[in-house]
Amino acid sequence: MKHFTKLLLAMVVTMGMVTGTVANDTKATHNVTILTADNSDGKITPKTIAAAFEKAGFFINDNRDMTAPWKKQIKDGTKNFDTLDFDVYNLFTIFKKDVVVKLGQKYPNIGLFSPMSMSIWAKKGSKTISVSSLSAAAMAEIMGVPADDAELVAYGKLVEETLRAALPNAKVETVSYEMKQPEGPLVSTAQFAMDPDGDWEEIKEEFQAAFEQELIPAMFINAGFNDLNYDMEESGFEGYTFYDVYSICYLEVIYTVAKTHPEAGAFAPCSMYMYQKRGTHTMEIGFPSVYNWIASLAIEDKASHDILLMAQKKMEDILKKLTAK
Structure with a gap:
């Protein structure tokens, strides 16, 4: 019989995190950047933004129009879905495979941001278009890795440069809020004990099938799946038995939060990794x-x-249910 570990929550909140107003400083550093560009001619679209990232060598995981499912919920009279405030609202998920391969050799939790998420939106009647993204420094803090890692810094810079190319003459929006101290751990993790005498592929597939089945009644949407280990092994790195990442979304969550914070798409969909390092008998699971x-x-x-x-x-x-049997 398989043995399972209980759900663990990774406490990565450190005393040095900048998550709000710092003493003797009236301006906080923000994790999420919003770029807004004039789009009076309508030439900037989610497709043109995706094209800019493809040109820069990124893999486009998804570029999902959320207005269509929101409209359907509103039309059907679904509770808590009332008005549509956007002409455009897309959840955009990307990653650069060669960079992720390199970072994955140093930082096993790179899957937290592989893919990384952005939101693309235009409010109803607006002549502008905006994109939100998470800074490389914020990703480093959440992952618990050095913020000055040269490859991670360069990765963040490439994202910024590509966004600038996609949104000519865009300006950084100034938000009215200051960040707060976190109310809980920034990363949630679990461990799944894999039978050392069993077939790892069968065990993994069984677990993931059960996981996907549990998502349905809980109203989560499986918005994507990536086999990061394929790219790692193609590059010659064989440190993992497997490394999979799910993109998980919850329709009502992003609909509700986007009403006041359309930039919330910098966190949605949520990337959940599941990996096993070679030489171990444990599946590691984590999500922001x-x-x-x-x-x-x-x-x-x-x-x-x-x-x-x-x-x-x-x-x-x-996760507790699946890892407690």
Whole structure:
């Protein structure tokens, strides 16, 4: 019989994190950057933005139009779905395979941001288009790795440069809020004990099938799946038996939070890694918690706060159930 470990929460909040107003400093550093460009001629679209990233060598994991499913929920009279505030709202997920291969050799939790997420939006009647993204420094803090890692810094710079190319003459928006201290751990993790005498592929497939089945009644959407280990082995690195990443979304969560914080797409969909290092008998599982959203975006409204915590608990319960048998 398989032996399972209980759900663990990785406490990566450090005393030195800048997550709000610093003593004797009236301006906080923000994790999420919003670039807004004039789009009176309508030439900038989610497709042209994706094309700029493809040109820069990024893999486009998804460029999902969220207005269509939101409209359907509103039309169907689904509870908590009332109005559509956007002409455009896309969740855009990307990563650069060669960079992720290099970072994955040093930082096993690179899957937290592989793919990385962005939101692309234009409010109803607006002549502008905006894109939100998470800074490389913020990703480093969440991952618990050095912020001055040269490859990670260069990765962040390439994202910024590509966004500038995609949104000519864009300006960085100044937000009215300051970040807060996190209410909980920034990364949630679990461990799954794999039978050393069993077939790892069968064990993995069985676990993932059960995981995918649990997502359905919990109202989570499996928005993507990436086999990072394929690219790692192609490059000659064989440190993992497998390394998979799910992109998980919850329709009502992003709908609710985007009403007041459209930049929330910098955290959605959520990337959840599942990997096994060679020579071990443990599957490591992790995802960025919703406490990142709440702290980085200074979320105060009850509707957004409550639904984020609800989604967090649902995912924790799924993993606890699957790793407690």
